[in-house]
Amino acid sequence: MLDRRTFLTTLGAAAAAPLGAASRLPNIVYILADDLGWGDFRCYNPESQVATPNADRLASQGMRFTDMHSPSSVCTPTRYGILTGRYCWRSRLKSGVLWGYSPNLIERGRTTVPSLLKSHGYYTAGIGKWHLGLGDREKADYSQRLRPGPVDHGFDFYFGIPASLDMDPYLYFENDHAVEQPTARTDGSKQPRGVFWRPGPIAPGFKIEEVLPTLTRKAVGIIRERAAKPQPLFLYLPFTAPHTPWVPLDRYRGKSKAGDYGDFVAQVDASIGEVMRAVEESGAASNTLFVLTSDNGAHWTPEDKQRFAHRANANWRGMKADIWEAGHRIPFITRWPGQVKPGSVSSQLGCLTDLMATVAGVVGAKLPSDAGEDSFSLLPALTGKGKAAREAVVHHSNAGMFAIRQGEWKLALGLGSGGFSVPGKIEPQPGEPPAQLYNIARDPGETTNLYAQEPKVVARLTALLDRYQREGRSRPA
Secondary structure, three states, X not given: OHHHOOOOOOOHHHOOOOOOOOOOOOEEEEEEEEOOOOOOOOOOOOOOOOOOHHHHHHHHHOEEEEEEEOOOOOHHHHHHHHHHOOOHHHOOOOOOOOOOOOOOOOOOOOOOHHHHHHOOOOEEEEEEEOOOOOXXXXXXXOOOOOOOOHHHOOOOEEEEEOOOOOOOOEOOEEOOEEOOOOOEEEOOEOOOOOOOEOOEEEOOOOOHHHHHHHHHHHHHHHHHHHOOOOOOEEEEEEEEEEOOOOOOOHHHOOOOOOHHHHHHHHHHHHHHHHHHHHHHHOOOHHHEEEEEEEOOOOOOOHHHHHHOOOOOOOOOOOOXXXXXXXXXXXXXXXXXXXXXXXXXXXXXXXXXXXXHHHXXXXXXXXXXXXXXXXXXXXXXXXXXXXXXXXXXXXXXXXXXXXXXXXXXXXXXOOOOOOOOOOOOOOOOOOOOOOOEEEEOOOOOOOOOOOOOOOHHHHHHHHHHHXXXXXXXXXXXX
C-alpha cells in the first residue's frame, strides 16, 4: 500500500532513494497538453473564461506547482527534454521544431524515461503526438518501417501522429508503421483564427476533429487493459490539443467564453476527466502517480486578448515561442495518494526535464553520468522529504535565444521576445544593454530591465549558463 512506502534521504541526482522493497511500484500516467497556458485552468487562474472541473479536481487531490517551466517555449525541444532529461539544444536540433517528415531526433542508445522504466519492469505505452522524428532517412517514408522511432526508445507500444496536428502527413502510426497510407490530400485551412492546418497528404480515414477523441479512447483502453496485469504501467499521453487547429466537437462549442480556443480547452479538460475516471474505475488510483502539464505556453496573441477577456497565459509576459515567462511557465499538477498532500502548492523551481530523475528515484535507480544530464528529482517537493537539488533552469526560445533563471533573477541573452511576440529581436543601440535581466520575484511581468544596474548578477548568471553549456550538463556528474 502507498502509506507503507518510505523514501530515504536524497541521493545524488536521483534525489530520492528507492521505494521500500515490499512496496509495489506505482503506475505513472503523464498527460502532456499541447500549447495550453498557465492561465487556462481555473485552479491557476480563477478568472479563466473556461470551466476546467477535471484539472481543478486533480489539483484539489494533489499538488499544484506554480514555478514549473518547459525547457523550451516550443514543442519538439520540450518533448526531447521530457523523455531524455536533457536540454534539446545539446542535440542536433539547436532551435525550432521538427516537421512531419523529419528523421528521428533522439540519439540511438540514449537512456529515456520509458527505457529506464522498462528496465525496472514497467509496461511502457505512448499515445499521442510524437513530434521527435521517425526513421533515419532524410525524409520519412511512411510506406516503410519507421525505425528508429518510439519502440527503439523504450516504448513497448506507441500509437499516435507524427508531428503537430497542423503538419502533414495527416495519419496515425502504430509502433513502426503507418496505420493507413496518406493517399488522399487536404487543401488545409487558414480561417477562422486558429482553425489552421497546412495542405498536404492525408490518410483517407483520418478526420482532424476526431484525433483528440481517438487518442483519449486509446489511452482509456490501455489503462483498462493493463489494470489486471502484474506489471506497473507507464503511460505517456501527449495530447494534440489545444494546439491548432482549434476544432472542438459540437458538444463543446459554446462551453467557454473564449471562442474556439476556449471550447477546445474545455474538450481537453473533458479528455483529462475520461483518463482520470479510467484510472479510478480500474482500481489503480491509489497506486498511480498522475501528472498533468503542458509543453509550453499558449499561442494567445494580443489580438486574442482584445477579443476575449480570457488570459490563457494569465498575466505572464508574451506567449508560446517567447523567452518571456508566458513562453515557458506552465501548469504542472500531480496526484499521488499517500505521498502527495491533497490541495498542496509548491513554489519549487522545476523543469519538465526533471521527469527522468524523478522516476529514477521512484524505482531506486541511480542515473549514469551520460543520462538525464539536466534532470533533477521532484520527489523532495512531492513528498516533503529531502532537499531540492536544482539551483537554476535554462530556458530556450523558438529562435534560439537563451535565458537562465536562478532564484529571483532571470537573465535573457538578447533583446526582444526571441519568439512570436513583436519585436522578436532588437539590436541594441550604442550605450544600451545587450540583454535582459529581471527580478522575477519583484517584477513578474518582466517590465523593468535591470541589466545595467546589476552587473554582478549578470556576471554570475552568465558564468553559470556558460558552465552548463561548456560541461554538457547541469546535473552534477
